[in-house]
Amino acid sequence: MLGELPRMMPLSTNNMPTPPPQNPANLNIVNALLGWVLPGLGHLTLGHHRRGRYIFLGVLFMIVTGVFVGGIDAVDHKNDSLWFMAQVCCGPIVIAIDLATQFFIVEAPIEKRATLVGLSHVNEIGTLFIAMAGLMNFVVILDALQAKRNTDFERRGKELEN
């Protein structure tokens, strides 16, 4: 049985079908980076105007609500470093909030710091809001990476009319 095996298997791999080569040009790396710089900008520059606008509104809504509930302490890369890894997917907005936290809270005297640092549920929920925004924006960035250009609804509608 083992002696028959080499006859059944091809000796060379020349006849084997090769997988289609992946074209790295299909990945919209610049748009993905733009999607990190400002949520939704990657889709806007791809021609997905509505998608980009709604993504921007959604991510901004979650960040603003998170900071409104938890204060700027909801973003703190020193004390909540694991959460910050998720939050930073929202882009420079979160980095700016973190800088504000370091400037206003960490440097503040202890009696002032007591009023600025969030405790218990409001701190948890505020942190969670911004982390969820970051994780959702990560999905948005992945979508922008492989999205086709000009396939937004309004563009499709114009193509159909033409």
Place this chain on the structure above:
Amino acid sequence: MLAWIPFLEPMNALQPWWYLLLIPMAFGISMIYKALNEDNFLHYWRSVLVMTTQVVLGITFLAIGIGLFVQLIIPLATQP
């Protein structure tokens, strides 16, 4: 509450009502999710509201189920 500075200080008045924040969180997640997956944006806001309701109701029923399990079933199961 009067001395509270919005966006700088945490909103401590919400401490007892923290679970109500599930509603804006579900709304925000639905906004982003539907922005990615909606083909026809004519019904965008309606589908966002539907998804928000589904998420809130799902988590509410899950919380009720887990609450009943912890409060009723576990004490019954651990009775000698």
